[in-house]
Amino acid sequence: MTSPLRTSSIGLLTGGDPPPVGLHNGEASSPFLIICDHAGNAVPAALAGLGLPQSELDRHIGVDIGILGVSKGLSDHLQAPLIFQRYSRLVAECNRRLDSPSFMTPISDGTLVPANQDPAADDRQARIREIVEPYHAEISGRIDHRLAAGLPLILVSMHSFTPSLRAAPAPRPWHIGLCYHHNRHFSDLVLDELAHQRDLVIGRNEPYGVNMAEDYSVPVHGEERRLPYVEFEIRQDLIADASGQAAWAERLAPVLSAAHARLAMESGR
Structure with missing residues (x-):
């Protein structure tokens, strides 16, 4: 089955489609740079909803439920720029x-994605060129700018996870998980601060870790650049509404600030 993408001389995205890159507090000067890979579930009009009903796009397979609200709140508390992706x-x-x-997955948690079964090469390239590349270019550009100016930078990658998968129905007890690979020092500082919050069940590389062979954001923007980073996974039932999102932003902001203070003290900055 081929993709329903309608190619044209003006490309995949048209005037009615939102731009892929979202910014919040874009002019803020905090050492933190917050990124949110799965903030939205938009689909270009030319892709006809990927052949899926909206109910599927609204599931965790289409969007990291609740995480944009948490990320915006955290951005406000820390006065840190947030870069987020609008497309599913x-x-x-x-x-x-x-x-x-899984870059253009044909099936996700038991759901067949019709438009991804056998996409044509130009379909794939259009999605890369117009959706993926602008997002990562924005992240890279901001990192380059701060590093060139000799300014400190800590990458904060925000995600959420479903309490249970349809394909593997078992409870996932963690309230929050941290994902890290070799460059884990800042993550360890954050874990130390979170340990003071006795009500939390904290996952260490649970429910996910960093897959250097397949993942992109933390491996490329964090590990390969040797930047301090933390990658959060928050359980979606805890942040499904605005009050939960606000509560988690308020919870994480002082944790990150305290971890940053310790890192700065270690480095003498």
Whole structure:
């Protein structure tokens, strides 16, 4: 089955489609740079909803439920720039390398994605060129600018996870998980601060870790640049509404600030 993408001389996105890159507090000067790969579930009009009903796009397979609200709140508390992706991970998975099987996944948690069964090469390239590349270019550009100016930078990657998968129905008890690979020092500082909050069940590389072979954002923008980073996964039932999102932003902001203070003290900055 081929993709329903309608190619044209003006490309995939048209005037009625939102731009892929969202910014919040874009002029803020905090050392934190917050990114949110799965903030939205938009689909370009030319892709006809990927052949899915809206109810599927609204599931965790289409968007990291609740995480944009948390990210915006955290951005406000820290006065840190937030970069977020508006298009669904089912259109193009911005946190996967281009050769990953799940970059344009044909099936997600038991749901067949009709437009991703056998996409034509130009369909795939249009999604990369117009959705994925502008998002990562914005992140790279901001990192380059701060580093060139000799300014400190800590990458904060925001995600959420479903309490249970349809394909593997088992409870996931963690309230929050941290994902890290070799460059884990800042994550360890954050874990130390979170440990003071006795009501939390904290996952360490649970329910996910960092897959250096397939993941993109933390491996490329964090690990490969040797930047301090933390990647959060928050359980979606805790942030499904505005009050939960606000509460988690308020919870994480002082944790990040305290971890940053310790890191700055270590480095003498």
